[in-house]
Amino acid sequence: MRLTKPGRRSRPARVRRGLGWLLAFAATLVPLYLVFRVQLTVTPEAALKAGTELLAGKKVLAIVGHPDDLEWYIGGTLRRLSSAGADVQVVVATSGEKGPNRTGVADLPGTREREQLAAAEINGYTRVRFLGLPDRASAKDPRFLPGVQAVYNEVWPDAVFIFDPELPSLPYLHVDHQGAAHLTLTFWRTLGAGRPPVYLFQSRRPDVAVDISGVIDTKERALAQHVTQNGGNGAGMRGLFGGSAVAVPYAEYFRVLR
Numbered sequence: 001m002r003l004t005k006p007g008r009r010s011r012p013a014r015v016r017r018g019l020g021w022l023l024a025f026a027a028t029l030v031p032l033y034l035v036f037r038v039q040l041t042v043t044p045e046a047a048l049k050a051g052t053e054l055l056a057g058k059k060v061l062a063i064v065g066h067p068d069d070l071e072w073y074i075g076g077t078l079r080r081l082s083s084a085g086a087d088v089q090v091v092v093a094t095s096g097e098k099g100p101n102r103t104g105v106a107d108l109p110g111t112r113e114r115e116q117l118a119a120a121e122i123n124g125y126t127r128v129r130f131l132g133l134p135d136r137a138s139a140k141d142p143r144f145l146p147g148v149q150a151v152y153n154e155v156w157p158d159a160v161f162i163f164d165p166e167l168p169s170l171p172y173l174h175v176d177h178q179g180a181a182h183l184t185l186t187f188w189r190t191l192g193a194g195r196p197p198v199y200l201f202q203s204r205r206p207d208v209a210v211d212i213s214g215v216i217d218t219k220e221r222a223l224a225q226h227v228t229q230n231g232g233n234g235a236g237m238r239g240l241f242g243g244s245a246v247a248v249p250y251a252e253y254f255r256v257l258r
């Protein structure tokens with residue numbers, strides 16, 4: 001007969017307890033993973049087809065929080081649109097004065113605006129509008145929505161690009177990204193019938209894919225203009241814009257609302 005020391009669980013009991021913890025851990029993590037992973041909601045073929053439709057846009061309006069957001073998230077798509085002759089108008093809500101400031105320039109917002117304009121030149125944007133709102137507080141600023149509405153009514157775009165405020169991919173979230181996009185999306189929903197499609201980027205449930213393989217070098221060069229942010233190296237983006245989900249080398253993804 002084998003005796004177990006008093007106060008100490010037998011090995012099978014400890015194993016069962018360990019397994020129980022493991023199962024509880026998995027039961028928590030697996031649903032979280034399923035909710036927050038990035039996953040196409042349509043077939044790769046359908047996503048690429050929707051991407052081709054997106055590229056037929058003639059006048060598009062993209063609204064972001066900071067200089068470098070456009071080039072990081074949708075620079076390839078905007079470059080393809082401008083190359084196809086589209087009028088690409090963009091709004092940058094803040095001039096990014098909260099940094100980082102990797103090169104230690106004295107006038108960071110002014111420098112970041114100049115970096116944005118240099119990137120716009122490479123990507124072929126027709127016009128860049130800076131709203132000049134406070135960094136990390138644009139969504140709370142009462143001037144944000146009137147500013148966006150005024151630009152919208154002036155441009156009258158046939159497609160709008162904003163961050164996905166409802167189903168963003170993790171981990172990087174920012175109040176000037178999702179917070180401000182939420183306001184813009186609420187405004188877009190009031191537009192009713194005839195409104196243009198809105199393409200939401202940094203989404204975890206994309207249904208549109210744009211093949212940017214042919215412009216990945218241009219995307220990198222445009223991003224590299226933001227020297228205060230990346231030291232002039234735009235290559236860090238490549239690993240995050242792989243196109244394996246749609247069987248191309250590089251892609252940018254969107255969730256479209258109509």
Ligand SMILES: [Zn+2]
Binds near residue numbers: 065174
């Ligand atoms: Zn940003």
